[in-house]
Amino acid sequence: MREEVSPVQREIQQRKPFRSRSQEGVVALLRTADVVRRYIGRVLEPYGITPQQFNVLRILRGAGSEGIPTLTIGERMIEEAPGITRLLDRLEAKGLVRRERCPEDRRQVLCYAAPAGLELLEQIDGAMDAADDEALGMLSEEDKTELIRLLDAVRAGHR
Amino acid sequence: MREEVSPVQREIQQRKPFRSRSQEGVVALLRTADVVRRYIGRVLEPYGITPQQFNVLRILRGAGSEGIPTLTIGERMIEEAPGITRLLDRLEAKGLVRRERCPEDRRQVLCYAAPAGLELLEQIDGAMDAADDEALGMLSEEDKTELIRLLDAVRAGHR
DNA sequence: CGAAAACACTTGACGTGTCAACTATTGATC
DNA sequence: GATCAATAGTTGACACGTCAAGTGTTTTCG
Numbered sequence: 001m002r003e004e005v006s007p008v009q010r011e012i013q014q015r016k017p018f019r020s021r022s023q024e025g026v027v028a029l030l031r032t033a034d035v036v037r038r039y040i041g042r043v044l045e046p047y048g049i050t051p052q053q054f055n056v057l058r059i060l061r062g063a064g065s066e067g068i069p070t071l072t073i074g075e076r077m078i079e080e081a082p083g084i085t086r087l088l089d090r091l092e093a094k095g096l097v098r099r100e101r102c103p104e105d106r107r108q109v110l111c112y113a114a115p116a117g118l119e120l121l122e123q124i125d126g127a128m129d130a131a132d133d134e135a136l137g138m139l140s141e142e143d144k145t146e147l148i149r150l151l152d153a154v155r156a157g158h159r
Numbered sequence: 160m161r162e163e164v165s166p167v168q169r170e171i172q173q174r175k176p177f178r179s180r181s182q183e184g185v186v187a188l189l190r191t192a193d194v195v196r197r198y199i200g201r202v203l204e205p206y207g208i209t210p211q212q213f214n215v216l217r218i219l220r221g222a223g224s225e226g227i228p229t230l231t232i233g234e235r236m237i238e239e240a241p242g243i244t245r246l247l248d249r250l251e252a253k254g255l256v257r258r259e260r261c262p263e264d265r266r267q268v269l270c271y272a273a274p275a276g277l278e279l280l281e282q283i284d285g286a287m288d289a290a291d292d293e294a295l296g297m298l299s300e301e302d303k304t305e306l307i308r309l310l311d312a313v314r315a316g317h318r
Numbered sequence: 319c320g321a322a323a324a325c326a327c328t329t330g331a332c333g334t335g336t337c338a339a340c341t342a343t344t345g346a347t348c
Numbered sequence: 349g350a351t352c353a354a355t356a357g358t359t360g361a362c363a364c365g366t367c368a369a370g371t372g373t374t375t376t377c378g
Contacts, residue, residue, distance in 0.1 A: 020291060025294075025298075030192055032311075035237065105325090147306070147313075153297055153302070154195070157295075211333080242336080245334075264344070267356060268357070321376100337362090340360100344356100345353085347352085
């Protein structure tokens with residue numbers, strides 16, 4: 001029975017085998033997400049926008065003309081508020097986003113996608129659809145479904 | 160036939176369904192990795208070290224007394240050199256790492272885990288094993304194996 | 319009603335990731 | 349053997365991400 005060496009193990013040039021499936025899984029998950037994140041980043045680069053900024057813009061587009069408060073954006077991404085504030089600062093500086101205090105509750109700041117932001121999104125949409133397919137293109141539809149199921153289960157376990 | 164709403168979709172409070180399995184998969188992958196990354200980060204926090212720093216230390220421990228050049232560390236993580244240089248700067252400042260120019264090839268900088276770094280790692284090892292198990296604890300061994308297989312396939316496709 | 323608690327951010331400090339440009343060496347070549 | 353390309357790192361500028369603390373605004377409640 002010969003020694004099996006997993007792909008992840010080879011990648012990180014590790015001599016010792018993983019202590020458990022769990023350890024190998026965590027490493028594989030984090031490394032794979034990094035690879036995909038970078039890939040998406042490169043696709044977005046020509047449009048002068050980062051993955052996070054793109055994400056926020058998509059959320060704002062989804063919110064429509066009603067706008068959406070800063071913290072709500074943070075919930076839909078996974079991030080804490082401080083990051084969102086500054087992300088919006090940069091998007092606003094680029095003219096892709098508009099913000100204004102909510103009249104009903106002056107603690108809140110409502111955020112909207114500016115026209116320029118919506119236009120940019122439309123330019124990107126096609127490329128991003130292609131990028132998503134490309135990113136997981138090596139998996140069959142069944143594999144994708146299975147991957148999604150497993151990932152959903154992992155997140156569900158964290159609460 | 161009723162409308163199915165995926166967990167990811169619910170999480171990001173998205174009204175429109177995903178355009179494709181690929182899109183849903185990419186979102187699930189990135190979100191799940193974020194969740195796990197944060198979890199690992201919280202486990203490490205009491206030890207005054209970040210996930211990346213822990214990662215580098217483990218790599219240095221693996222390299223042993225021969226040391227390992229800066230760029231090689233970068234290859235085993237996925238990062239670019241600049242990040243590694245500064246990561247090492249901080250670890251050296253904490254006394255967890257030692258660096259010196261390689262006499263054979265003075266362009267290289269050999270890095271070693273300092274004794275304090277090795278001690279810290281030993282203190283953490285147990286907690287990290289437990290954390291890995293906890294992170295994927297909701298999956299059966301078969302599910303973990305399947306997840307690893309799918310993730311390996313995704314990374315293999317990116318090259 | 320008025321003080322205290324709860325909210326919704328915002329700001330500051332720091333760790334990390336990326337790219338581009340720069341320095342120091344080493345290797346390759348005519 | 350001097351020149352030029354390739355290496356190995358470092359540095360600067362900027363986008364995030366996190367935590368802790370600070371600023372207004374409601375809410376809650378005695």
